[in-house]
Amino acid sequence: MERLDLNEISAPTASAAGLPLEIASIYRNIIGNMYLSPKVIRFLIFKECVDKLSCETYRQYMERLRGNSFSNKEWKDACRTSRQVLETDRNPDKLDVTDLSCLLENILVLRENNGTRDFSEVLNKVRVVKNLRNEIMHKFEAMVDPRKFIDLTAALLELIREAGRFYSLLPAEVEAEEKVLNSEIANLLVIDKTSLFYCCSRLAMFGKQAVRLLWEARLTSEVLILSNVKVQRQAVFHALELMVRASAGGKVIPYTEIFETSEKFLVVTGVAGAGKTTLVQNIVLHFFELQEGDADYLRPISQVVLFECRDRYSETLSDVIEQHFEDLCSDFGNKIVLKALLRLDVLFIIDGFDEVHDISLKVVAEILAKTWRSNCRVLITTRPHGLKKLQPILLSKNCCFSEFEIMPLAKLEDQLAFLRRYEESLSEFSQVGEMARSFSSLKEDVRSLFTEPINLMHFCDVYKYMPEKIPSWQTPGDVARDILSLYKRLVEIKLLDSNYCDSEDMIEDLFAVIGSTALELLHNNIVTLSEENCQYLKRQCKLVLKRANTTCKIDPEIVLSVVLKMCRPLSGKRFVSYSFPHKTVQEMFAAESIVRRIQDSGDSINTILGNMSKKIAQNGDRDSSFAPLKRTEQNSEQRHPLQP
Numbered sequence: 001m002e003r004l005d006l007n008e009i010s011a012p013t014a015s016a017a018g019l020p021l022e023i024a025s026i027y028r029n030i031i032g033n034m035y036l037s038p039k040v041i042r043f044l045i046f047k048e049c050v051d052k053l054s055c056e057t058y059r060q061y062m063e064r065l066r067g068n069s070f071s072n073k074e075w076k077d078a079c080r081t082s083r084q085v086l087e088t089d090r091n092p093d094k095l096d097v098t099d100l101s102c103l104l105e106n107i108l109v110l111r112e113n114n115g116t117r118d119f120s121e122v123l124n125k126v127r128v129v130k131n132l133r134n135e136i137m138h139k140f141e142a143m144v145d146p147r148k149f150i151d152l153t154a155a156l157l158e159l160i161r162e163a164g165r166f167y168s169l170l171p172a173e174v175e176a177e178e179k180v181l182n183s184e185i186a187n188l189l190v191i192d193k194t195s196l197f198y199c200c201s202r203l204a205m206f207g208k209q210a211v212r213l214l215w216e217a218r219l220t221s222e223v224l225i226l227s228n229v230k231v232q233r234q235a236v237f238h239a240l241e242l243m244v245r246a247s248a249g250g251k252v253i254p255y256t257e258i259f260e261t262s263e264k265f266l267v268v269t270g271v272a273g274a275g276k277t278t279l280v281q282n283i284v285l286h287f288f289e290l291q292e293g294d295a296d297y298l299r300p301i302s303q304v305v306l307f308e309c310r311d312r313y314s315e316t317l318s319d320v321i322e323q324h325f326e327d328l329c330s331d332f333g334n335k336i337v338l339k340a341l342l343r344l345d346v347l348f349i350i351d352g353f354d355e356v357h358d359i360s361l362k363v364v365a366e367i368l369a370k371t372w373r374s375n376c377r378v379l380i381t382t383r384p385h386g387l388k389k390l391q392p393i394l395l396s397k398n399c400c401f402s403e404f405e406i407m408p409l410a411k412l413e414d415q416l417a418f419l420r421r422y423e424e425s426l427s428e429f430s431q432v433g434e435m436a437r438s439f440s441s442l443k444e445d446v447r448s449l450f451t452e453p454i455n456l457m458h459f460c461d462v463y464k465y466m467p468e469k470i471p472s473w474q475t476p477g478d479v480a481r482d483i484l485s486l487y488k489r490l491v492e493i494k495l496l497d498s499n500y501c502d503s504e505d506m507i508e509d510l511f512a513v514i515g516s517t518a519l520e521l522l523h524n525n526i527v528t529l530s531e532e533n534c535q536y537l538k539r540q541c542k543l544v545l546k547r548a549n550t551t552c553k554i555d556p557e558i559v560l561s562v563v564l565k566m567c568r569p570l571s572g573k574r575f576v577s578y579s580f581p582h583k584t585v586q587e588m589f590a591a592e593s594i595v596r597r598i599q600d601s602g603d604s605i606n607t608i609l610g611n612m613s614k615k616i617a618q619n620g621d622r623d624s625s626f627a628p629l630k631r632t633e634q635n636s637e638q639r640h641p642l643q644p
């Protein structure tokens with residue numbers, strides 16, 4: 001049985017000690033499924049595969065039995081999620097119940113050519129063990145139920161006896177196997193705190209709570225991009241549809257069905273603002289509700305780990321694990337917790353692969369390398385262009401994946417349903433239905449611009465702050481122009497609040513500075529600003545304000561608080577950072593900056609971007625205001641520097 005180094009763990013926490021019955025049941029059920037069941041099925045595998053050569057992988061062995069090679073499709077259909085381990089492994093030691101039962105079933109079927117052996121009873125008994133595994137590992141109620149362990153051990157003893165009958169073993173051999181099993185069962189009356197399974201048990205018991213603590217408050221509500229109004233994410237969530245790419249020929253499915261595919265790796269693509277991040281955040285929230293009976297599609301998932309590729313602080317997977325399971329990591333150490341996690345059915349979510357940088361790429365690579373042979377699943381979201389970089393990485397790590405694309409909200413009825421949810425949640429819209437009505441009055445070609453949630457969100461903002469603009473929209477270009485002027489209007493309102501009236505030129509200059517910053521950041525693939533980055537931007541704005549020579553004193557923070565939002569760190573050990581309210585907003589500012597430069601200098605986009613690259617290459621990180629975030633000690637007080 002797998003043991004921990006005693007030096008690696010400290011005493012259990014009081015909470016574990018306070019729940020001895022539950023933890024004891026979980027511990028036994030975990031050992032039953034992760035150790036005893038594989039051991040018994042392996043006993044049958046050894047009997048069945050006496051002619052297997054040690055140098056053969058299981059795929060090669062099966063191909064020898066059937067006399068020819070499997071096509072890729074045949075292999076996938078025969079072995080589903082186990083196909084990669086069975087393709088590479090040569091002995092059954094590292095295979096779990098799912099892999100072992102799949103292997104045994106395939107071999108029995110392959111050998112059955114002359115119909116002389118009736119193996120249906122053996123298979124039935126293996127299936128009982130496998131089903132118990134799935135029930136226990138996927139349902140917390142089953143995992144804490146001590147009767148499940150009794151059922152499992154009875155099923156395992158039955159399986160040994162059936163093996164005796166099927167392989168005509170000597171009674172002494174069967175009895176010896178039963179005796180070993182019974183004594184291992186008896187040993188489980190005492191919890192071995194040095195066993196990896198104990199760490200798995202603690203994770204099963206407390207892991208979800210820890211993840212909930214980290215994410216729930218962050219994800220439950222959404223602050224709307226411009227209005228600073230909070231809505232409940234699940235109340236406004238519009239269930240998106242996804243298109244299955246490649247072999248499935250463009251079938252459209254509800255997002256909850258993506259987990260039904262046999263691939264462990266799921267890639268969800270979507271254009272800017274299509275709703276990728278919102279989708280995964282909604283999935284995480286659903287995961288917390290599992291106990292209440294909702295979200296059955298997440299049943300097979302026992303833990304969730306969410307990693308955002310824009311994260312510039314987590315250097316290893318171990319850092320990510322520590323953020324999620326801080327207490328368990330301090331009891332067992334990060335490495336052990338990660339090792340235990342990989343034995344459970346974890347869903348790793350990697351959000352925004354298109355934003356990946358050198359540091360986060362290492363974390364992504366580690367997740368892929370460590371999960372491909374486990375029962376974990378990995379859901380990755382990316383804008384479509386990120387796929388070019390992602391695909392070769394997935395293939396090099398042996399990760400077969402299914403690809404899904406978020407469908408645009410093309411039908412008017414869907415767009416209206418989307419808007420109505422927000423309208424109903426925003427109490428400030430006194431007359432619910434008015435915003436949707438205003439939307440339906442748009443010209444068809446203008447309306448067809450609003451196929452992504454982010455655009456509908458912008459519609460909500462324009463409707464709130466500049467409803468008079470909407471009837472004048474004739475072309476898609478009119479909409480884009482007004483969304484940016486909306487930001488200018490908001491800054492203007494803020495400045496008016498500070499008694500500053502003559503602001504038009506100055507706002508243009510401020511936006512030029514912000515736009516050029518947004519562009520430089522994007523050029524470096526940076527969507528998260530450090531406090532230093534922010535201070536730099538503030539200094540630039542101060543220069544503009546100084547040049548404007550105003551009589552009243554204006555704090556640049558007033559302006560920046562409209563265009564940047566604070567991102568709270570995931571753990572107290574990390575630092576506050578800032579970002580534009582949405583990447584698409586940063587892109588709008590950057591795009592305007594390019595247009596301004598083209599108008600001023602007549603240069604092409606390529607020349608402008610080429611000059612930026614040259615400047616960065618000449619200066620290196622030394623002078624770049626947007627070098628990767630630095631690890632500096634942070635003030636304990638996390639004040640938004642943009643908020644006076």
Ligand SMILES: Nc1ncnc2c1ncn2[C@@H]1O[C@H](COP(=O)(O)OP(=O)(O)OP(=O)(O)O)[C@@H](O)[C@H]1O
Pocket residue numbers: 222236237238239240270271272273274275276277278279352383453454457582583584
């Ligand atoms: N399914 C949805 N239901 C309700 N609102 C949504 C939904 N999807 C997205 N939104 C709204 O649209 C905004 C943009 O969506 P989101 O950030 O999820 O897009 P994205 O595809 O991750 O964008 P990007 O590629 O630019 O990072 C969200 O902040 C949210 O307000």
